[in-house]
Amino acid sequence: MALEIQDPPRTDHEAEIAGLDALDIPIAPAKGRFSKTWEGLWPKLAAIALFFGGWQLITWLELKPSWVLPGPIAVLGEFWKLAWEGTPQTPHILLHATANTLQRAAIGYAISVVVGVVIGLAVARSRVLRAAVGSMITGLQTMPTIAWLPLAVLLFQLSETAITFVVILGAAPAIANGVISGVDHIPPVLLRAGRVLGARGLSNYRFVVLPAAFPGLVAGLKQGWAFCWRSLMAGELIVIIAAKPSLGVGLQYAGSLPTPKG
Amino acid sequence: MSALRLSPGRPVATAPAESLAGPAISVEGVTKVYGPRGSHTFALDRISLEVAPGEFCCLVGASGCGKTTLLNLLAGLDTPATGTVSVQGRTSLMFQESALFPWLSVRGNINLALRLAGVPRAERHDRASELLRMVRLKGMGGKRPHELSGGMRQRVALARALAQKASVLLMDEPFGALDAITRDLLHDEIERVWQETGITVVFVTHNVREGVRLGDRVLVLSSRPGRVVDEFRVDIPRPRRLDDSEVSSLSGLITDRLRQEVRRHGA
DSSP states (O other): OOOOOOOOOOOOOHHHHHHHHHHHSSOOOOOOOOHHHHHHHHHHHHHHHHHHOOOOOOOOTTSSSSTTTOOOOHHHHHHHHHHHHOOSSSSHHHHHOOOOOOOHHHHHHHHEEEHHHHHHHHHHOOOHHHHHHHHHHHHHHHSHHHHHHHHHHHHOSHOOOHHHHHHHHHHHHHHHHHHHHHHHHOHHHHHHHHHHHTOOHHHIIIIIIIIHHHHHHHHHHHHHHHHHHHHHHHHHOOOOOOTOOOHHHHHHHHHHHSTTOO | OOOOOOOOOOOOOOOOOOOOOEEEEEEEEEEESSSTTSSSSEEEEEEEEEOOOOOOEEEETTTSOOHHHHHHHHHHHHSSSSEEEEEOOHHHHOSSSOOOOSSSSHHHHHHHHHTTTOOOOHHHHHHHHHHHHHTTTTTTTTSOOOGGGHHHHHHHHHHHHHHOOOOOOOOSSSSTTTHHHHHHHHHHHHHHHHHOOOEEEEEEEHHHHHHHHHHHHEEOOOOOBBOOOEEEEOOOOOOOOTHHHHHHHHHHHHHHHHHHHHHHHHO
């Protein structure tokens, strides 16, 4: 039916509604952008200062010899030097290594997000799938990455694919779990409202389920990133590809040297 | 009469109320059973009712009268075990909670309803503005639901329901969670919107006085099994007030009838 909507007449009633609205809206003290930013920023700065301060204090106390536990200034100086080091073939090895590692992380994470979200949604919305693989996802999530590496190397040899494989196995289950718990915590009334509004099939996922599950999804994405990074480091420590520097390789190499400064 | 079986989510023929022949809603001998065989309970037992186009019909009943089941059937969210439900045009449903999507602004909620109802993008903005004006929330489009009071949220929910181009508005205790002053004002609001749009309303409430204040007719439902046990025509001229003496005395009658039903379960 076509609704003919006119301006409602101005009456006492309108004033009453407007008055009630005005009374109902909470009065929040207006805050400037600067004070808001500062409120979020200073605790972080304080935490960083505390960390470096404490570290420096411990080195000053000389509880450990400086070749075991050097101070922050020495470490940062060494880091700066290392950043510029390189060979004629690859100048700035650290920079290259970081770029390689970040690229692997980004690719592995992107695939994990797609895989995790699809599996998570499917399991969350299907009773059969949940009964079949629901607990297995949590099982996979608790599996240490290092345990996957022999299989990865067997399947893909010492290659990029092997690393990506363990990254996905590490990160995707965490993301899937986040999606599942996000979907489980959607208030039923919102799903009902979605159905009433005519959101079905794909549009139900797009307009109702995914945004409503977003808090859980974000939690899963964060955890997924953590798992992705851990798996990646484990992968890079083992799967060393010639002429391809990475942070993991750097760690492996530096760990075998006699000084903590690398 | 071309009584169309309601197919959920699909706009059925939407003719203006005047041209509709026959009832807007017709429920005939509908039974709905819950629970396993043997120990099942009747949520609804051979319930029959009709609502005329443009009518404001209130349903009152104690707990277990199957009102949610009935509304789900009318909204096409559920199918009856036996009997037929036919609704002319599209339905929309409002709940006790506003059930607004918290991740969308007020305008975003209305826009989504318009979009899902198939309103082309170019028309959505103007249409949403009209609806906001209708519920007197012009200028509130940018707010998030949590920034609004309960009464304002219910008005947004009303605007969202109207956005669906529905000819039947189902309301499940929509003002049950509001304070008395807000509820009183919203009674005037829903009455005004109903009169302006000519929409058919089915309004479920536990509050008999609210039913008499708003309804053209009040149906009394029994509980377990849910059935229509009595019907009261409300001929009190509008505008009515909750504290009118006529509203009061009719409410008294209906309350007595309702108590009689409730007593049956205690015997």
